[in-house]
Amino acid sequence: MAARGSCPACGSAALVEDAHYAQQQLVCAACGCVLAEGLLTTTYTEEEHLREVAYSQSTGQKEQLSRCLQRGIRRVQDLCKVLHLPTMFEETAVSYFQRALQHPSFHLVSLEKKELLGGCCIFVTCRQHNWPLTMGTICSLLYAKQELFASVYLSLQKELGLSVPALSLVDLVKTHLNSFRLFQQAADIPAPFVEDKEKMVARTMQIVELASETWLVTGRHPVPIVTAAAFLSWQSLQPAARLTCTFARFCKLAGVDLPPPAHLRLKELLDILLRMASQLAWLRVFNMDRKTVVKHIGDLLQHRIFLLKNAFCLEDEEEQHDAAPGEGSPGSPPAAQEEGCPSEGKRQHEDSPRPLLPPCLINPRKRLRTAALSSSDSAITGNEPISDSEIEQYLRGPEEIRAFRKAKAWP
Amino acid sequence: FKDDLSTSPQAFTPMSPYDVDLPIQTTEDVLFGSQFNQLKELPADFSSVDLSFLPDISHGNKEQNLSENNHEMQKELDGSISRNEDSSIFMDEGSLSYPDATQPSPEASGVCPPLTSMTPMTPVTPSSESSGIVPQLQNIVSTVNLACKLDLKNIALHARNAEYNPKRFAAVIMRIREPRTTALIFSSGKMVCTGAKSEEQSRLAARKYARVVQKLGFPAKFLDFKIQNMVGSCDVRFPIRLEGLVLTHQQFSSYEPELFPGLIYRMVKPRIVLLIFVSGKVVLTGAKERSEIYEAFENIYPILKGFKKSS
Numbered sequence: 001m002a003a004r005g006s007c008p009a010c011g012s013a014a015l016v017e018d019a020h021y022a023q024q025q026l027v028c029a030a031c032g033c034v035l036a037e038g039l040l041t042t043t044y045t046e047e048e049h050l051r052e053v054a055y056s057q058s059t060g061q062k063e064q065l066s067r068c069l070q071r072g073i074r075r076v077q078d079l080c081k082v083l084h085l086p087t088m089f090e091e092t093a094v095s096y097f098q099r100a101l102q103h104p105s106f107h108l109v110s111l112e113k114k115e116l117l118g119g120c121c122i123f124v125t126c127r128q129h130n131w132p133l134t135m136g137t138i139c140s141l142l143y144a145k146q147e148l149f150a151s152v153y154l155s156l157q158k159e160l161g162l163s164v165p166a167l168s169l170v171d172l173v174k175t176h177l178n179s180f181r182l183f184q185q186a187a188d189i190p191a192p193f194v195e196d197k198e199k200m201v202a203r204t205m206q207i208v209e210l211a212s213e214t215w216l217v218t219g220r221h222p223v224p225i226v227t228a229a230a231f232l233s234w235q236s237l238q239p240a241a242r243l244t245c246t247f248a249r250f251c252k253l254a255g256v257d258l259p260p261p262a263h264l265r266l267k268e269l270l271d272i273l274l275r276m277a278s279q280l281a282w283l284r285v286f287n288m289d290r291k292t293v294v295k296h297i298g299d300l301l302q303h304r305i306f307l308l309k310n311a312f313c314l315e316d317e318e319e320q321h322d323a324a325p326g327e328g329s330p331g332s333p334p335a336a337q338e339e340g341c342p343s344e345g346k347r348q349h350e351d352s353p354r355p356l357l358p359p360c361l362i363n364p365r366k367r368l369r370t371a372a373l374s375s376s377d378s379a380i381t382g383n384e385p386i387s388d389s390e391i392e393q394y395l396r397g398p399e400e401i402r403a404f405r406k407a408k409a410w411p
Numbered sequence: 412f413k414d415d416l417s418t419s420p421q422a423f424t425p426m427s428p429y430d431v432d433l434p435i436q437t438t439e440d441v442l443f444g445s446q447f448n449q450l451k452e453l454p455a456d457f458s459s460v461d462l463s464f465l466p467d468i469s470h471g472n473k474e475q476n477l478s479e480n481n482h483e484m485q486k487e488l489d490g491s492i493s494r495n496e497d498s499s500i501f502m503d504e505g506s507l508s509y510p511d512a513t514q515p516s517p518e519a520s521g522v523c524p525p526l527t528s529m530t531p532m533t534p535v536t537p538s539s540e541s542s543g544i545v546p547q548l549q550n551i552v553s554t555v556n557l558a559c560k561l562d563l564k565n566i567a568l569h570a571r572n573a574e575y576n577p578k579r580f581a582a583v584i585m586r587i588r589e590p591r592t593t594a595l596i597f598s599s600g601k602m603v604c605t606g607a608k609s610e611e612q613s614r615l616a617a618r619k620y621a622r623v624v625q626k627l628g629f630p631a632k633f634l635d636f637k638i639q640n641m642v643g644s645c646d647v648r649f650p651i652r653l654e655g656l657v658l659t660h661q662q663f664s665s666y667e668p669e670l671f672p673g674l675i676y677r678m679v680k681p682r683i684v685l686l687i688f689v690s691g692k693v694v695l696t697g698a699k700e701r702s703e704i705y706e707a708f709e710n711i712y713p714i715l716k717g718f719k720k721s722s
Binding site: 150358 | 568569570571572587589590609610611612613614615618619622623626627650651652653654657658661662665666667668669670672673688689690691
């Protein structure tokens, strides 16, 4: 290809690019003078591209990786960009992914699982840096079934020996509320429903902390709790206008899903708040129910430490009743006995403070208790003689076989 | 012998010139078995300390010297002394019955100070008090080899308690009422028996299944019966803060409330997996022996008790 310029030696314009062995040289065709040589370009040979060659390409790094691994890494990087994660997370996730794929137990899994593996690596990275990312989010991004994701995640955790800290609920509040649409005016949202984000986030976090102190969070899925807490905090910030709005409507307006357990969490939260309200001096005169207590959530949260201490007996050594509701607690502190006890619609035993226990212990489901091994059972040696009659009861007679054969048309 | 004692004030070498190779140590092991094997403070020269419980014949200044020595010993062997107090009761009886035990002469013996002369010490509480709760076995899985090829269709036809759906699963599912168990019988002759509440029940049930197969006309044997897994459960009777437990025992625990409401604790020794729930119920699985379940529970109980006093 003819290059421009003129040769400094002879002035000829016939400059040619030629390669001496493998080194590119700009040579004058007339006198043979070498003008330039050995340019280590950082651009493609066809110079119209003028693009920088990436390190991984020039060093042949990419060629060393299998196509599957390359695709997986690209997928991981794309997901990180979608989630707006810092670049450090991306690198960590990619390194986990590479480690995992080299592991024999993941080497040969299906492509679907390999894609899930990429998502799991991102999930683990986020959790290790306390970045609140729920499995639900990752599963929806990967279009994956949660059971499959769960199995891949657990095997990844075991094989690579990763320690993953628990999800921080307080951080989850912030990110979950980011997806709510109630913080700006919009056409379909009535004016009194719009709320200030900071206030709502702060109050929701307080309610979530209250829930975790009162055993409503342990063992439960975190997102319904956050949703229920957000609803309560939103209602309590402007109760006059918002008490009539139902939970379902709130979620529709906010543009979030209403997970089924959220109703139960809301009920549990309201029950806790009602118990606390019964301890607040200026609220005792009112007949509180689940609707009216919402108006006073602000006060209740403000004095929650004091109220929790009084509303629930926190000595948990002697109080070992699983089934008995609060009225049966023998060690109830006398200070908690109040005079004007509020009446609750359904439950009468609100008077004495109930022990602070998880809901599964307060309302135990009636279960068939398998009887403990009786003494006769435990005397079995395993080598007893087996009577023929006992065995024969399990065998079919000939007529039965014939009938069965006819009915089922055994081949 | 006063000299002997004074020349070795810190000595834990035998106080008497006689070779006191009393087999007291072995007795100790036998009597106190596993509980004290864990405690590492057992000094190597335990025998020297034992000597203090040889029959006490003459008191006097020997006693005085001994009590000096005892003070030093107490300073150094805090825990083991009190164990000695316990063991002394056995030792006195034991030493009398040992013919080998060279009963040193009164003067020679490190004169046994009566127990009262020793400075009373607070007894060492064992690091793990017994919880008083015994896990109940809920399920035993065992396998046995009937050592003959089986025709599963034939079995399903001739047995009332069998179900066989080759499209779903390649084995016959057979059940018996007593002991209430279920068996998976494969055409290779291998069988899995599940649902029993004790090892003996599992064995009895497996034998009954083998008898059924025999009566159906197959030359079934009963080879290599082995318990593969035991599952137990119990209730510690107080709620547990799973979030706290996963923080302090991160390397063993896995707590994902989005996936499962319980905490999965993988204990290393014994190799048992525990499912711990907020209600205080604990499920233990992965054991091949009953003792592993009990041991695992005794290991986890003090850890769980640490999370009992919640905010």
